[in-house]
Amino acid sequence: MSITFAFGALIAGIVVWAVIVRQLTVKPWEVQVAAGADEPQASRFGTVKIGLWVFLAVVTSLFGLFISAYYMRMGHGHEVATDWTPVIEPRVLWVNSALLVASSVAMQWARANVLRGRARAAFDSLLIAGLATLAFLAGQVFAWRELQATGFFSARNPALAFFYLLTAVHGLHLLGGLFVWARTLVRMRRREFELIEARPSIELCAIYWHYLLLVWLVLFALLLST
Amino acid sequence: MAFVAIADRDHEHAHDEPRTWIRKYVWSQDHKVIAIQYGVVAISIGLVALVMSVLMRLQLGFPHAFSLIAPQDYYQFITMHGMIMVIYLLTALFLGGFGNYLIPLMCGSRDMVFPYMNMLSFWFYLLAVLVLVAGFFVPGGPTGAGWTLYPPQAISPGTPGVTWGIISMLASLAIFIIAFTMGGLNYVTTVLQARCRGMTLMRMPLSVWGIFTASVLGLLAFPALFVSAIMMMLDSTIGTSFFMPAMATMGETSKYSGGSPLLFQHLFWFFGHPEVYIVALPAFGIVSDLLSTHARRNIFGYRMMVWAILAIGCLSFVVWAHHMYVSGMNPYFGFFFATTTLIIAVPTAIKVYNWVLTIWRGDVHLTVPMLFAIGFIFTFVNGGLTGLFLGNVTVDVPLSGTYFVVAHFHMVMGVSPILVVFGAIYHWYPKITGRMLDETLGKWHFWLTFLGTYSIYLPMHYLGIMGVPRRYYAYDNAIEFIPPSVHLANEWISVSALIVAAVQLIFLFNLVWSYRHGKEAGPNPWRATSLEWQTPDTPPKHGNWGKELPVVHRWAYDYSVPGAPEDFIPQNVPHSANTPVSPHESHS
Numbered sequence: 040m041s042i043t044f045a046f047g048a049l050i051a052g053i054v055v056w057a058v059i060v061r062q063l064t065v066k067p068w069e070v071q072v073a074a075g076a077d078e079p080q081a082s083r084f085g086t087v088k089i090g091l092w093v094f095l096a097v098v099t100s101l102f103g104l105f106i107s108a109y110y111m112r113m114g115h116g117h118e119v120a121t122d123w124t125p126v127i128e129p130r131v132l133w134v135n136s137a138l139l140v141a142s143s144v145a146m147q148w149a150r151a152n153v154l155r156g157r158a159r160a161a162f163d164s165l166l167i168a169g170l171a172t173l174a175f176l177a178g179q180v181f182a183w184r185e186l187q188a189t190g191f192f193s194a195r196n197p198a199l200a201f202f203y204l205l206t207a208v209h210g211l212h213l214l215g216g217l218f219v220w221a222r223t224l225v226r227m228r229r230r231e232f233e234l235i236e237a238r239p240s241i242e243l244c245a246i247y248w249h250y251l252l253l254v255w256l257v258l259f260a261l262l263l264s265t
Numbered sequence: 266m267a268f269v270a271i272a273d274r275d276h277e278h279a280h281d282e283p284r285t286w287i288r289k290y291v292w293s294q295d296h297k298v299i300a301i302q303y304g305v306v307a308i309s310i311g312l313v314a315l316v317m318s319v320l321m322r323l324q325l326g327f328p329h330a331f332s333l334i335a336p337q338d339y340y341q342f343i344t345m346h347g348m349i350m351v352i353y354l355l356t357a358l359f360l361g362g363f364g365n366y367l368i369p370l371m372c373g374s375r376d377m378v379f380p381y382m383n384m385l386s387f388w389f390y391l392l393a394v395l396v397l398v399a400g401f402f403v404p405g406g407p408t409g410a411g412w413t414l415y416p417p418q419a420i421s422p423g424t425p426g427v428t429w430g431i432i433s434m435l436a437s438l439a440i441f442i443i444a445f446t447m448g449g450l451n452y453v454t455t456v457l458q459a460r461c462r463g464m465t466l467m468r469m470p471l472s473v474w475g476i477f478t479a480s481v482l483g484l485l486a487f488p489a490l491f492v493s494a495i496m497m498m499l500d501s502t503i504g505t506s507f508f509m510p511a512m513a514t515m516g517e518t519s520k521y522s523g524g525s526p527l528l529f530q531h532l533f534w535f536f537g538h539p540e541v542y543i544v545a546l547p548a549f550g551i552v553s554d555l556l557s558t559h560a561r562r563n564i565f566g567y568r569m570m571v572w573a574i575l576a577i578g579c580l581s582f583v584v585w586a587h588h589m590y591v592s593g594m595n596p597y598f599g600f601f602f603a604t605t606t607l608i609i610a611v612p613t614a615i616k617v618y619n620w621v622l623t624i625w626r627g628d629v630h631l632t633v634p635m636l637f638a639i640g641f642i643f644t645f646v647n648g649g650l651t652g653l654f655l656g657n658v659t660v661d662v663p664l665s666g667t668y669f670v671v672a673h674f675h676m677v678m679g680v681s682p683i684l685v686v687f688g689a690i691y692h693w694y695p696k697i698t699g700r701m702l703d704e705t706l707g708k709w710h711f712w713l714t715f716l717g718t719y720s721i722y723l724p725m726h727y728l729g730i731m732g733v734p735r736r737y738y739a740y741d742n743a744i745e746f747i748p749p750s751v752h753l754a755n756e757w758i759s760v761s762a763l764i765v766a767a768v769q770l771i772f773l774f775n776l777v778w779s780y781r782h783g784k785e786a787g788p789n790p791w792r793a794t795s796l797e798w799q800t801p802d803t804p805p806k807h808g809n810w811g812k813e814l815p816v817v818h819r820w821a822y823d824y825s826v827p828g829a830p831e832d833f834i835p836q837n838v839p840h841s842a843n844t845p846v847s848p849h850e851s852h853s
Contacts (some may be wrong), residue, residue, distance in 0.1 A: 112525055197505070
């Protein structure tokens, strides 16, 4: 089982390959001249987007390995480790999950607004997305405190240690996203750039947010199920 | 297809040459400067590791003559030597150094696609090195846990550096991984997005293929080391029990409950085995280009070579537990991993055959880079064959605690890649500085290094077969079965090691001396085909290509094409009656 999860990281690699494998089968000598001038140029946006996807492959590997470590530490496949006391997840996590879903929806909304050229609505939806994310993070901290207040708090319980570790790593990734979010927001506010120039940032934020939502849902399911 | 350089358009990339000295050489965003920064730091920290190996060899060869190092120093040196050589020298030099220098020049782009992040990557790397070096100065010194940092002993009392040393090591690794991720994103995205017109993936020189695939491996494998470093740091600082089992040390029950040391080993080697190929694949790629250029022949089986690199890259993720046959894991795993290990030998052997067939009946010029490239083939075959021994569980079990393993991994991932590093430096130094390295000194350097390393590591195989255990500070009186010949061999190895270490001074002298006094190289001293030799300036200026980006019309291996006026046709020369399509490009 644990190996299955380790292979999850490998799948990320395969996705990257899939992007380039069709280019591996080209036969350049059959084209007598170099590529023509009318070829579509790779845009800066396209490049940054690929950079983001490569980064998401790294993130997948990271969380895949954390999850696989989680299962192995539980003693999966053998008897459950004797010191593993399952955590009773605080109910606030459900609220938090709803907040993160909301932020992802708002991001998507911002993306749509940019495409339609609605500057004001784009700004508002972007703002809402970030605020919902901040609320999510606050909610996570609240969950931490709630767990700490229970009598079962002990660094020695690996289930609890994993709970803190996984939520912290996920939260740090969101904080990184919020840095880009804040920069974009400030620039839009100061009208430093046109809406069209905000588009790449918003689009990349949206991809990143959806991805981290997916990661969170997987983590949440993992925490609930064990 | 999206292979047209985005750096083509000036309004998006500021190509203004940085004017101040600081912007140009310190806070530089130019890939060539960053490459040299990486190279200088990597070689400097590598020299530290070299000196530590000399001290260890003095101890092992002449245990009574010197009292330079105490037993705990020995463990600290062995740990730092291993970690520095594998991560901070070889990984950083191949990817941060050669990757940075070669990818944009060989792909025909002006720079990496994210120059600012590239700069940050170097500064994070430097920080990682400094944090690592800080380990020498903290109370208790650096960690002595062995380069694999296995728990529980890595953070149990009694191991040197258990308080601060291990923290500095883990923190340094985490910073290094962040640095590498920033660099790796650049290398991968640049290869995918910023190739010049006509440079299809299947026209890229194999050096770029090797570096590119190694970067992908690094991006997916380093997170495993990151995860284990973070979790071990938590075990060590706040007392979680991810890896630490319940145990009693020094008569006291520890604060830990039932953590899993085996889990650490799985995570570590899930990183650790791809790491072998993170170092080896760039070496494979570079050596292919050296052999082809200096034998004046096209690389044999280019497409097969590319597929072999990719196959090795994928397979390297499913062989990790062959490092763990003696760890107490499920024995059925051993069967699986021995099989995958034997399978990965197939694409590797294909590469070796193709290298040999490339120089077979070629117009071989025994230049210094060529000598190192041929030396690599010998060393790699030797090291690879002992890998077949160790890849099998039944043979590995008795040998894994002995010097046989030390001999094997030094041959295959110490000496072999380093020979390529030397070859590559002799090969590209003229492009980097505009001057040739001195050839006579280079030949002395090669022969003494090559023969010297054999004289070090061949006897070590013998020690291993005799059952001499590794990781020991001294053998006298402790182990009865060790015959006197072993002590003699140890003395011989230590003397050879001293000589080989001293010989590297010739190389350093050559690097410095030739920078001012070397022969003028001209733009293309090796008469090579790949794009980096076709730059308008040598050394290439900021932006690499002057006003116009190059356009590629052929693969990188058009050497000795029948009917061509010279024995090489650069990649950017169009097809014509005089410079036809090489028959080999389509048959490769």
